[in-house]
Amino acid sequence: xxxxxxxxxxxxxxxxxxxKPERLKVYYTRTLTEIETIGINSAGIVAILSVFxxxxxxxQTASNMDSPLLPKYTIGYITRSSTIxxxxxxxxxxxxxxxxxxxxxxxxxxxxxxxxxxxxxxMGVNSLSFLVLPxxxxxxxxxxxxxxxxxxLSIIGGYYAVTLSELASHEEFVYGIRAxxxxxxxxxxxxxxxxxxxxxxxxxxxxxxxxxxxxxDVGKSSTQAVVWSSIVILLTNFVLTxxxxx
Amino acid sequence: MIEVKNVNKSFxxxxxxHDFSAKFEEGQVNLIIGQSGQGKSVLTKCIVGLMEVDxxxxxxxxxxxxxxxxxxxxxxxxxxxxxxxxxxxFDSMSVEENIMFPLKMFTNMSKKxxxxxxxxxxxxxxxxxxxxxxxxxxxGGMMKRVAIARAISxxxxxxxxxxxxxxxxxxxxxxxxxxxxxxxxxxxxxTVVITHDMNSVIEIGDHIIFIHTGRNWWQGTKEEIIKTxxxxxxxxxxxxxxxxxxxxxxx
Ligand SMILES: Nc1ncnc2c1ncn2[C@@H]1O[C@H](COP(=O)(O)OP(=O)(O)OP(=O)(O)O)[C@@H](O)[C@H]1O
Ligand SMILES: [Mg+2]
Numbered sequence: 001x002x003x004x005x006x007x008x009x010x011x012x013x014x015x016x017x018x019x020k021p022e023r024l025k026v027y028y029t030r031t032l033t034e035i036e037t038i039g040i041n042s043a044g045i046v047a048i049l050s051v052f053x054x055x056x057x058x059x060q061t062a063s064n065m066d067s068p069l070l071p072k073y074t075i076g077y078i079t080r081s082s083t084i085x086x087x088x089x090x091x092x093x094x095x096x097x098x099x100x101x102x103x104x105x106x107x108x109x110x111x112x113x114x115x116x117x118x119x120x121x122x123m124g125v126n127s128l129s130f131l132v133l134p135x136x137x138x139x140x141x142x143x144x145x146x147x148x149x150x151x152x153l154s155i156i157g158g159y160y161a162v163t164l165s166e167l168a169s170h171e172e173f174v175y176g177i178r179a180x181x182x183x184x185x186x187x188x189x190x191x192x193x194x195x196x197x198x199x200x201x202x203x204x205x206x207x208x209x210x211x212x213x214x215x216x217d218v219g220k221s222s223t224q225a226v227v228w229s230s231i232v233i234l235l236t237n238f239v240l241t242x243x244x245x246x
Numbered sequence: 247m248i249e250v251k252n253v254n255k256s257f258x259x260x261x262x263x264h265d266f267s268a269k270f271e272e273g274q275v276n277l278i279i280g281q282s283g284q285g286k287s288v289l290t291k292c293i294v295g296l297m298e299v300d301x302x303x304x305x306x307x308x309x310x311x312x313x314x315x316x317x318x319x320x321x322x323x324x325x326x327x328x329x330x331x332x333x334x335x336f337d338s339m340s341v342e343e344n345i346m347f348p349l350k351m352f353t354n355m356s357k358k359x360x361x362x363x364x365x366x367x368x369x370x371x372x373x374x375x376x377x378x379x380x381x382x383x384x385x386g387g388m389m390k391r392v393a394i395a396r397a398i399s400x401x402x403x404x405x406x407x408x409x410x411x412x413x414x415x416x417x418x419x420x421x422x423x424x425x426x427x428x429x430x431x432x433x434x435x436x437t438v439v440i441t442h443d444m445n446s447v448i449e450i451g452d453h454i455i456f457i458h459t460g461r462n463w464w465q466g467t468k469e470e471i472i473k474t475x476x477x478x479x480x481x482x483x484x485x486x487x488x489x490x491x492x493x494x495x496x497x
Contacts, residue, residue: 022351022352023350023351023352026350026351110337111336114332114334114337115330115331115332115334116334116335116336116337118291118296118330118334119328119330119334119336121296121323122294122296122323122326122328123323123324123326123347123348123351123352123400124320124321124323124324124351124352125351
């Protein structure tokens, strides 16, 4: 199928996802469950990755700064700006695309091939909105929290990496973290995160929902979900960075 | 009453339904029989609108399903109960949540009323007390029975069962057949049952449709199917030596 056709199908799907829900109460409970499955259950991996990511960024920066003209606080400054602007929102979203995306695609794909989606439709439930909307809401609301935690943890990771290996002092690093701080950077990062959350959930749901065949095809959909969410995340990241930073 | 008129359905080169027409009357058990792969499941999916027909029409009490808008289709679907060939239970929900799901979505019943309805439906399929089990903890036959309980929880006007008693032992099988027959008469439902089981045919078949090469090959009552000399039906019904012997003896 041509890409244009797929995009059309995707847009049609999004329209159905946002059609009027049948029972708000049921959707509400489902959203809470989804916050747990796709949000809270991802906290561990996000935390570990963030700490090490921050540590590596600060060590790299420190080791590349051999010129005595550059003040030591630059390490803290660069660690902060690169994690907040790019590493936390983008890299962590890519990781979440892997974890959450494959999970969503295989869950919905399995429901498709075992006729559970047909069963929903027969009851008169709008299956797309029922299955996808709670996930979209959960991700768009919860991923920003994960990313804020990720930013904090990355900076802490960077701090310990640099101070324990005595590449800079406590004062120097902290001064760098605070230097030239703009709240708008965080807003920008969180806006990006919401967009990525939307991309991860809808693209993965798309591949899951339109799975045809059996268990093998569910596996394929799940791989495609991860690949395409990542590609779309990187593309939108490029566009958003152009739009917002220029 | 459901009326199927000149329905055609193909998948690429594979022409499954040829100009298929049939009537399914209210208040009786309509059986669809036929060999594997002849299009029985496809036919039911076309009737309930899970598959679009290539041509022809499906009428619910005279109203064309394919010409209805979204809202009207949804209203019809709330009156349909369906048992899928593979059960299609929601595997993230327990047995009782599965049965209560349509009630939760579409009725204003209180928690207690839903609970009672679920218990009642479970009792009818001989599964009392299994409320909290998950589908993964059930045997194939139990899943089928839970799926039937779910299909009847809303007291549907139209009930579709795709092989309700495949994978069940003879006594449970008869229990399910009797249940389907009982509720059909009790609620005046239009019931369509796909089956391979000759016991069911003799037991509950008010109206029987034999589907062959995607066509409505033969139709009649259970009394008529025993007497018919249609060669394809004879091949289908008397496939085993045991049945052949039985037919010899009866004759
Ligand atoms: N989704 C589909 N895509 C393509 N072909 C299909 C699809 N569903 C069914 N078919 C084809 O339609 C034909 C009829 O299938 P169907 O499932 O209706 O058989 P059946 O009569 O229900 O058989 P059984 O008794 O084994 O369940 C088969 O040849 C099958 O290959
Ligand atoms: Mg079948």
